[in-house]
Amino acid sequence: MTETTIIRFENVSKQFDDTTILDNVSFEIERGKFYTLLGPSGCGKTTILRLIAGFIEPTKGTIYINDKKVNKVPANERQVNTVFQDYALFPHLNVYENVAFGLRIKKMKKNVIDEKVKEALKFVNLEGYENREITEMSGGQRQRVAIARAIVNEPEVILLDEPLSALDLKLRTEMQYELRELQRRLGITFIFVTHDQEEALAMSDEIFVINKGKIQQSGTPTDIYDEPINRFVADFIGESNIIKGKMMKDFLVEFAGKQFECVDQGLNENEAVEIVIRPEDLEISVKEKANLHVRVDSQLFRGVHYEICCFDELGNEWLVHSTKKAEIGQEIGLRFDPEAIHVMRLGETEEEFDKRLESYDEVSQ
Numbered sequence: 001m002t003e004t005t006i007i008r009f010e011n012v013s014k015q016f017d018d019t020t021i022l023d024n025v026s027f028e029i030e031r032g033k034f035y036t037l038l039g040p041s042g043c044g045k046t047t048i049l050r051l052i053a054g055f056i057e058p059t060k061g062t063i064y065i066n067d068k069k070v071n072k073v074p075a076n077e078r079q080v081n082t083v084f085q086d087y088a089l090f091p092h093l094n095v096y097e098n099v100a101f102g103l104r105i106k107k108m109k110k111n112v113i114d115e116k117v118k119e120a121l122k123f124v125n126l127e128g129y130e131n132r133e134i135t136e137m138s139g140g141q142r143q144r145v146a147i148a149r150a151i152v153n154e155p156e157v158i159l160l161d162e163p164l165s166a167l168d169l170k171l172r173t174e175m176q177y178e179l180r181e182l183q184r185r186l187g188i189t190f191i192f193v194t195h196d197q198e199e200a201l202a203m204s205d206e207i208f209v210i211n212k213g214k215i216q217q218s219g220t221p222t223d224i225y226d227e228p229i230n231r232f233v234a235d236f237i238g239e240s241n242i243i244k245g246k247m248m249k250d251f252l253v254e255f256a257g258k259q260f261e262c263v264d265q266g267l268n269e270n271e272a273v274e275i276v277i278r279p280e281d282l283e284i285s286v287k288e289k290a291n292l293h294v295r296v297d298s299q300l301f302r303g304v305h306y307e308i309c310c311f312d313e314l315g316n317e318w319l320v321h322s323t324k325k326a327e328i329g330q331e332i333g334l335r336f337d338p339e340a341i342h343v344m345r346l347g348e349t350e351e352e353f354d355k356r357l358e359s360y361d362e363v364s365q
């Protein structure tokens with residue numbers, strides 16, 4: 001726990017009936033950052049938000065907000081506001097009344113409410129829209145009203161549950177920029193839920209990758225993309241080649257029937273591992289310079305690159321992103337650097353994984 005910590009989960013579990021939805025989850029959220037909870041449908045993302053908001057209570061464990069235990073603190077007494085997926089706006093009220101709703105409940109004076117609503121609408125670029133009916137607003141504008149309604153209460157944390165999922169792709173991208181920019185200007189903590197990995201990578205300071213009620217890995221987008229802890233994370237975040245292999249000794253790993261130099265160390269000799277190489281780290285090269293020989297099976301043009309699917313002699317599938325075109329059935333060479341190989345230890349916990357990576361830094365310093 002540091003001074004900057006605003007939310008802390010300590011061994012939190014949640015069961016509905018007899019089903020465990022969150023399994024012994026611990027994490028810390030720091031003040032003023034943009035966090036994303038990322039994972040497939042049903043993994044427990046919304047359950048974490050509802051626990052933070054106080055809509056449900058944990059079955060086990062403790063939740064702290066600002067270092068105070070909040071397990072029994074009702075939702076309206078927490079410095080937290082939620083923006084829901086469907087925005088939950090009142091269709092019969094205009095923009096002003098929607099944004100002012102919470103302030104009226106707090107029985108604030110009319111002139112104070114006017115001032116706060118005006119300021120909140122300015123923040124979301126809806127200045128002067130006070131008298132518009134919600135039914136006359138576009139999807140993106142409704143989204144902004146919902147955000148204005150959340151920020152007008154000056155919460156310390158805003159929870160956003162898949163707020164962009166109802167928007168078309170173009171508007172969604174625009175709103176991604178807007179939300180990120182808004183969070184920077186407000187300087188308050190955003191906790192954003194999505195199952196879209198590109199959205200998570202583009203928007204977040206920190207990502208928690210969740211699967212089956214457990215946080216699989218947490219870190220910055222680059223940490224998680226470059227150093228996935230296990231097959232689930234490697235597969236869920238971006239496209240990956242994941243191949244079974246064996247660690248020979250420090251800096252030497254075997255896969256696809258050959259041995260390759262790598263940067264990994266501290267694993268056991270002959271330890272079974274999985275290796276990850278990102279498709280963009282594979283380069284088509286002349287046979288003499290290649291690390292690996294493969295046969296092209298299929299190819300798709302994706303605008304910026306060709307997505308080429310190949311197989312090596314042992315039948316491993318390799319996905320390559322290349323600006324060069326290949327021919328179906330052609331034998332090609334693939335080249336990659338030792339740094340492009342990421343070795344994953346089977347069943348490693350995040351704590352063990354972090355310790356291992358730290359030891360690399362110590363050795364290389």
Ligand SMILES: Nc1ncnc2c1ncn2[C@@H]1O[C@H](COP(=O)(O)OP(=O)(O)OP(=O)(O)O)[C@@H](O)[C@H]1O
Nearest residue numbers: 016017021039040041042043044045046047048195
């Ligand atoms: N009140 C409840 N009673 C019983 N089961 C529930 C309840 N709320 C959630 N669940 C179950 O808990 C699991 C996790 O739900 P949650 O909404 O947290 O998932 P999610 O990761 O947010 O998924 P999605 O992306 O689909 O919204 C699901 O299997 C869901 O059916």
